[in-house]
Amino acid sequence: MASVESAASEASAGIAVVGASLGGLRAAEQLRAAGWEGPVTVYGDEPHRPYNRPPLSKEVLAGEATAAATALRHRPSIDDVTWRLGAAVESADLTARTLTLADGSVHAYEGLVAATGVRPRRLPLPGGPPRHVVRTLEDSVALRAELGDGVRVLVIGAGFIGCEVAATARKVGCEVTVVAPEAEPMTLAVGEELGRALRRRHEARGVRFRMGRLVAELGDECAVLDDGSECAADVVVEAVGSLPNVEWLGASEGGTPGLGPDLTDGILCDAHLRIGGLPHAVAVGDVARFPNPRYGALARRVEHWSMPADCARHAARVLVAGLRGEAHGLAPFAPLPSFWSDQFDLRVQSFGLPGVGDRAELLEGDAESVEGDVVYGYYGGERLVGVVALGGSKAVALAGRYRADLMELPDGLDLSPSWGSLPAL
Amino acid sequence: MLKVTVDLDVCQDHGQCVFAAPDVFTLDDNGRLAYVASPDEALRADAEDAADVCPLQAIRVEG
Ligand SMILES: Cc1cc2nc3c(=O)[nH]c(=O)nc-3n(C[C@H](O)[C@H](O)[C@H](O)COP(=O)(O)OP(=O)(O)OC[C@H]3O[C@@H](n4cnc5c(N)ncnc54)[C@H](O)[C@@H]3O)c2cc1C
Numbered sequence: 001m002a003s004v005e006s007a008a009s010e011a012s013a014g015i016a017v018v019g020a021s022l023g024g025l026r027a028a029e030q031l032r033a034a035g036w037e038g039p040v041t042v043y044g045d046e047p048h049r050p051y052n053r054p055p056l057s058k059e060v061l062a063g064e065a066t067a068a069a070t071a072l073r074h075r076p077s078i079d080d081v082t083w084r085l086g087a088a089v090e091s092a093d094l095t096a097r098t099l100t101l102a103d104g105s106v107h108a109y110e111g112l113v114a115a116t117g118v119r120p121r122r123l124p125l126p127g128g129p130p131r132h133v134v135r136t137l138e139d140s141v142a143l144r145a146e147l148g149d150g151v152r153v154l155v156i157g158a159g160f161i162g163c164e165v166a167a168t169a170r171k172v173g174c175e176v177t178v179v180a181p182e183a184e185p186m187t188l189a190v191g192e193e194l195g196r197a198l199r200r201r202h203e204a205r206g207v208r209f210r211m212g213r214l215v216a217e218l219g220d221e222c223a224v225l226d227d228g229s230e231c232a233a234d235v236v237v238e239a240v241g242s243l244p245n246v247e248w249l250g251a252s253e254g255g256t257p258g259l260g261p262d263l264t265d266g267i268l269c270d271a272h273l274r275i276g277g278l279p280h281a282v283a284v285g286d287v288a289r290f291p292n293p294r295y296g297a298l299a300r301r302v303e304h305w306s307m308p309a310d311c312a313r314h315a316a317r318v319l320v321a322g323l324r325g326e327a328h329g330l331a332p333f334a335p336l337p338s339f340w341s342d343q344f345d346l347r348v349q350s351f352g353l354p355g356v357g358d359r360a361e362l363l364e365g366d367a368e369s370v371e372g373d374v375v376y377g378y379y380g381g382e383r384l385v386g387v388v389a390l391g392g393s394k395a396v397a398l399a400g401r402y403r404a405d406l407m408e409l410p411d412g413l414d415l416s417p418s419w420g421s422l423p424a425l
Numbered sequence: 426m427l428k429v430t431v432d433l434d435v436c437q438d439h440g441q442c443v444f445a446a447p448d449v450f451t452l453d454d455n456g457r458l459a460y461v462a463s464p465d466e467a468l469r470a471d472a473e474d475a476a477d478v479c480p481l482q483a484i485r486v487e488g
Contacts, residue, residue, distance in 0.1 A: 026477065054480060073482050306441060309477040340439050340480065351444055393438030393456030400443050400452055 012039060013108040015319070016099055018089045018248070019115030020044020022052070023285030023308035025072055027113040030316035032077040036323075038110070040081045043099065045088035046136065050074070054305060056140035057164040058342050062172055063144060067137050089116075089248045094261070094281060111323045113315065114249065114267055114275065114283040118242035118303065123156065128218025131236045134161055146235045149173035154223055154233035156215055158185035160341040160348070162239035163198070166207050167343035169237075177208045177231055179215055179223070189339075190350065190388045191360045194376045197367050197390060198348065204370040205344050242303065244287045249275075265289055266301040271332035273315040279322030284311035293413055294334045295356045295385065302353075304339035311335075331415040336406060347389075349396045352406045354378035354386030364398045365391070375399050383410065427464055428488040429472050435483040445478050446471035 015031055017024045020042045028040050044050075051070040059065035088102040092112065099107045120133035132143040143165075147153065153169045155162050158180035170176045178185065184195030185202070199209055210225060217224040223231045244266040261276040262268035266289035268276075273290055275281040283290075285308035291299045314333045321328035341348040354360070357378030365374035373391030375398045377384055384405040389395035409415060429449060431442075436458055442450040443458075449472050450460045464472060469486070476484040 305480060306478040309474075313474070313477075336444065338441060338444060338478075340441075347439075349440065393440070393452065394454070395456070396438060396440035396443075397452035397454060397456040400440060400447075403444055403447060 013097075013110050014039030014041060015111040015113065015323075016107065016109035017042040017113040017115055018092070018099070019117055019245075019285070019287070020046065020048075020083060020085060021050050021115065021117055021285075021308075022072065022305070023115030023117065023287075023312065024113070025050040025074055025078075026309045026312035027115055027284050027316060028078045028081050029075045030312040031113075031320060032075070033313075034316040034320040036316070036320045040078070041084060041107070041109075042081060043084045043087050043089050043101070045086070045102075047086045048137065049083065049085070051137060053135070054342075056137065057134050057161055058168055060137070060140045061134070061144050061147070061165065061168045067141065070137065092249055094249075094276070094278060097280065110280065111319050112275075112281040113319065114281070114287060115285050115308070116245035116248065117286040118244050120238065121241045121243050123215065123238055123240060125215065125218050127220075128223065129154075129221055129233050129236050131218075131238060133238050134165060135242075143235075143237065147172050147174055150175060152232050152234045153177070153237065154179065154231055154235070155237045155239060156180070156223075157239035157241070158182060158187075158209070158211070159239060159241065160186060160189060160339070162237070163202070163343050164341060165237050165239060166202065167205070167346075170202075170205060170207050171344065176206070177210060177233070178202075179210045179213050179225060179231065181212065181214050183211055185209070185211070186341075186348070188355060190348065190354055191357070191376070191378065193360045193362070193367065194348075194374070194388055194390060197374060198343070198346070201346055201370050201390075202343070242286070244289075244301065246287065268299055272318045272328070272330065273311055273333055274318060274322070280319065282315035282319045284308055284315050290333060292334055292337075292353070293332050293415065294336070294409060295353050302337050304337055306338050307335070329417045331417045334409075334415055345392070347392060347396070349390075349399060350386065350388040351399060351403070352378070352384070352386035354388055356380055357385045363387070363402070365395070373398060375402075377402065383408070426488045427466050427469055427472065427486070429460060429462055429464060430485045430487070431458060431460055432481075432483040432485075433458065435481045436479075437481055439480050441478040441480060442475035442484060445475040450475060 050072045153174045214226040246263040267283040269290040373395035378386035389399040
């Protein structure tokens, strides 16, 4: 009798989703779509229901959209999900299947979805003018309050958030300088050729760049660069990359030391997004580091908006099957990544994984022009691994012509469903 | 019956839907979106994927 009761109470623990943003939301929806009818509890440390981050460096920062406009819609299928907001998960015990919250309470779960995303990296430099990052609604609103005509803004970092913030700040009248160590902006994501085209378009719209430089020191109203030159600034924005929120998984009390999940740069997942091969724990979104057989065996994190949805669809099916002790019958997770970035009237739209290519080729347009549409193709050997369009929606339409080539799998890769054996629960 | 609608006032022609469900959504040469309003039932999963990855949440899949 007692064992039946404990089995019943365990069954009612349901699935815990940690992280109440895009990944957590999509995971909850996909758990329902995968047929999970039991309880779902979403834990989030922010006080808000899931909201959309892309407008935080664009419309919200420009004052064109209100914070309320960033709320993410959800499917009616998750109306009965329990949202525990303002509730940071401090640790997880993957063996006992419990979560401990910051308030000390312990919560049992049957299945776990890790969707805790990333936080901005900060520069290890003291002092300086008012310093900002842009990750949360509060960050964006606080930075917005500092921007205005003639305000000198120094953006450190030229990745996509740095470039977007620079464009938005310029649009609202600021004097903007971007400092970064690479030769061209967005090099990591789109390579130097397209990065150069992007920089020239930014410069044509009044943004200054100090590329190939690091900030050595921050003074009261300036930054000192590593060549000794100074750059005046009323406001500094740090856009220097991110750190995955994994600490809560590491502090697994009762977990076997040395056998916890690999948390080096995100949560290492297997080909089905399972954490440490466990049938009852998966990861989705920015925090997940997973292999994509489309681009070899290396596991990577992909910080793109479309990735949580792709991950959630796969991970939810795997998790629900795992909890039922069934085989999931899915092929290894092999999404086609994509991201966009809006800067001024320009859109950068990427499909595939340009960063794994060994060369870029101009496929459409005139690279020297500071207007008009250009499309670059990224090749690994003969194979097209990425396409990036810069311009307006015509450029995206041009990029669409290469979809079939991008979808082609590398020679010898078989993505048929694997019914595979299941690890024991 | 499967019914797809796109709020074209909201759509910003990102083209994510075109990559997710090329049999339902296309961008013409001017970069403007066109779509099949009642696609075949077999395209349901693709259409739902497209709705999920629309940055503007402008796509509705019903029926
Ligand atoms: C300013 C900005 C602009 C962007 N623009 C674009 C764009 O134009 N195009 C594009 O493709 N992508 C863009 N992105 C990226 C995109 O927003 C992310 O890829 C996406 O938000 C990832 O979703 P996620 O749910 O995995 O992670 P997140 O959105 O980071 O969500 C993780 C959530 O988990 C919470 N959390 C963390 N630890 C805990 C814990 N221990 N307990 C409870 N909760 C916890 C976090 O506070 C957060 O709410 C942008 C991102 C930013 C910040």
